[in-house]
Amino acid sequence: MSTGIIFILFLIVLTSLCDTISQIFLKSAINYLNVAISPSIKKILQFIFQLVQVPRLWVGFLFSCLSLCIWLFVLSKADLNFAFSADSMHYIFIALASRLILKEKIGLKRCLGTLFIVAGIILVSLS
Amino acid sequence: MFKKRITIKILLFLVFSDVLETFTQFCFKKSALTASGFEIRNISEVFIFLQGPLSSWFLWVGLLSVLLTFIIWSTILSKIDLSVAVPIASFSYILVPLVSIIFLHEKITITRWVGIFFILIGVIFVSLSSKERELNVR
Numbered sequence: 001m002s003t004g005i006i007f008i009l010f011l012i013v014l015t016s017l018c019d020t021i022s023q024i025f026l027k028s029a030i031n032y033l034n035v036a037i038s039p040s041i042k043k044i045l046q047f048i049f050q051l052v053q054v055p056r057l058w059v060g061f062l063f064s065c066l067s068l069c070i071w072l073f074v075l076s077k078a079d080l081n082f083a084f085s086a087d088s089m090h091y092i093f094i095a096l097a098s099r100l101i102l103k104e105k106i107g108l109k110r111c112l113g114t115l116f117i118v119a120g121i122i123l124v125s126l127s
Numbered sequence: 128m129f130k131k132r133i134t135i136k137i138l139l140f141l142v143f144s145d146v147l148e149t150f151t152q153f154c155f156k157k158s159a160l161t162a163s164g165f166e167i168r169n170i171s172e173v174f175i176f177l178q179g180p181l182s183s184w185f186l187w188v189g190l191l192s193v194l195l196t197f198i199i200w201s202t203i204l205s206k207i208d209l210s211v212a213v214p215i216a217s218f219s220y221i222l223v224p225l226v227s228i229i230f231l232h233e234k235i236t237i238t239r240w241v242g243i244f245f246i247l248i249g250v251i252f253v254s255l256s257s258k259e260r261e262l263n264v265r
Contacts, residue, residue: 024209030204048201069173072158094213094214104210110256110257113248115249119245120245
């Protein structure tokens with residue numbers, strides 16, 4: 001039974017990682033375009049049209065497909081509460097990856113805030 | 128450069144993308160349930176497993192909602208940092224319990240209240256960190 005839980009946990013880490021990688025690719029593609037869009041439907045669609053022509057977006061898309069497949073499998077096995085509380089480590093991966101790869105400046109406040117959110121999600125999901 | 132500050136508009140976008148995300152998760156769970164109790168022992172059985180969810184229309188509604196979420200999410204990311212957008216998107220963990228209190232009259236345990244409070248503090252901290260950065264730039 002415990003090996004089953006460890007296996008599920010490993011799969012959840014894997015989806016979190018794939019998801020993080022796909023988010024990093026998406027954000028990097030958007031940073032590459034470097035456009036400020038105004039809130040009109042036409043401008044947003046134009047922006048999306050430009051965005052889908054950036055190759056690295058599709059690398060991210062592949063990772064998010066992979067993540068979706070693993071996540072579907074996890075959901076068929078595990079309890080949604082458990083799956084979501086374990087998935088909260090995703091926030092830590094995102095913070096680390098944004099710092100290391102996208103060079104976003106993460107100060108003390110953002111760090112503390114992220115940790116609070118992770119703790120909060122674990123409490124909400126497990127109760 | 129464009130603004131990095133969180134505005135009410137961006138917050139509303141984030142909440143909307145959260146609601147869609149929740150709806151997507153609901154659809155995926157429904158589609159995955161069509162294959163519950165299925166044992167996967169090797170790679171070829173993964174494809175047999177996927178036949179269940181693929182034939183359920185919940186999966187396709189879910190995928191449509193993924194597409195819409197993608198458009199909204201890209202719009203948000205063009206305005207703010209990834210390490211700000213993702214934590215603030217955790218707002219749905221507060222919204223869902225609130226909705227269940229107000230509309231479904233569910234009782235919320237103390238642990239859950241503490242959790243909601245923690246998330247709220249976290250979201251406020253992360254939002255403040257984004258504002259602070261813009262002030263530093265000036």
